[in-house]
Amino acid sequence: MIWEKEMETAGRDELRTAQLLRLKQVVHTVYESVPYYKEQFDSHGIHPDALTSLDDLAKFPFTTKDALRDNYPFGLFAKPMKDIIRLHASSGTTGKPIVVGYTENDLQTWSGLIARIATMAGVTREDVAQICFSYGLFTGGFGLHYGLEKVGATVVPASVGNTEKQIMLIKDFNVTVLVCTPSYALYMAEVAGDMGVDPRTLPLKTGLFGAEPWTENMRVQIEERLNLVATDNYGLSEIMGPGVAGECRERAGLHINEDHFLVEVIDPNTGEVLPDGSEGELVFTTLTKEGFPVIRYRTKDISVINRERCACGRTTARMRKVSGRTDDMLIIRGVNVFPSQIESVLMEVAEVAPHYLIVVDKKKGYLDDLEVHVELNREKFTGSFRDLEDVEKKISRKLANVLTVSARVKLVEPKSLERTMGKAKRVIDRRNDA
């Protein structure tokens, strides 16, 4: 089923016409209502009237996370506070968070977009959906909540924590849709096992997973352990929160809600706009946001855009599953390494569990040292020393092939690495510690 068939299956020309109309309006709005944008446009010598085609957007300056931080808390709002009815904020682990505001229309739009991605993932009003995202400043909880209600699903706002109780609710309420981070889904499977509940026998059918990058191999692991269809969805609070894009059952890229978000792919080094099919950094411009419109926001997420019509019937552009962020990228002895590359190697090794930690340090004060801690799979422990050494060697060899730099593998006991309910912390970089 398609939630808003007319928009989601619109012809390319029709869509571009609508996008241009909205884009013209938004560049004018920010120029008139947000001093930051006026200053930026003026200093780049560009006026909103100069935008006469979608391609003209490339002449406008980018907006970065720093600009959002510098204008904390409400500096980039385009509406007075009396029109803002909800605030959300990024987790802001370092310094001030980024605050975003929504008008009543924004919240309507948002829940509609979530309804679209939930529907494309296969959720209907027959479903019972358990939301295991935190309900608070984070956009995940409330964002998914109102969209799933709009679809008509029975929403269980379980929030985070108390995993054993979460599993009890899934069983007792006959929950069919699980909404959480992919790492938490795996953790739930583990806890269910500890409780003596075979996670494959839970009533779950569909997973709506997001808020952190994850690999195809991790998808295979989750589907195997929980016996459900795992779908990815994408969003960031600076743009809207979840609902920017999501996977349909074809799972051949995430459909971007293009009538609300204009996407560009750029070369992260030069800022040059790249043609469809090229890998680069995603840049979004909001087309309908009232409270917090953003022009050319640099997401730091790496992906590829494909505008071919999908087998599901939707015509919206699809972004490849985000495998990494430019700021997750580690530079090890001069080589770019993404945590997702390491994850995909580990997920292929049966002797280890899908729980890992990447530790980067400086050896002898100057040489980058990459160490991967990975939990052993209890079921595959033979008691043989040589078998463990072989596992270590196998992983090292695979990592060296994929990463082109060597990594030390440290096998650790099952369940010894920290588990998180929200976004998983997979990397510790100690190189800058004194």
Added chain:
Amino acid sequence: MKVKQISIFLENKSGRLADVTRTLGREDINIRALSIADTTDFGILRLIVNRPEEANRALKEEGFMVSETEVIAVDVPDRPGGLAHVLEVLGEAGINIEYLYAFIGKTSDEALVIFRVENCDGAMHALQAKNIKVLDGNEVYAL
């Protein structure tokens, strides 16, 4: 005839070995023989205990990664050349030894050595054919 050995994976961090022994002590399980093989990152602790099934269960409940393997316990004459003779017999029979370790206590003038070999049955036949005593599991647990 075979003896059940328990292998436990241990990360090299302080207190892990103490956790194992505390668990066994609490369950009133006596350790008969032990050996540790280790690298800088991890080790495998191998134990022969008086009640292997219970030890296995208790350790698993405590979250340890445990596996059970079969080994053989051989009476080796406690005199120069005693072990050499046993090894010769196994060598002639083409039996590969993965590892071996000695028992803590001993029976009269014999030393007890635990062998982990690829082919337990083959090893036992070869040893018994040369009148070398291989102890039964129950005999070992009761020592």
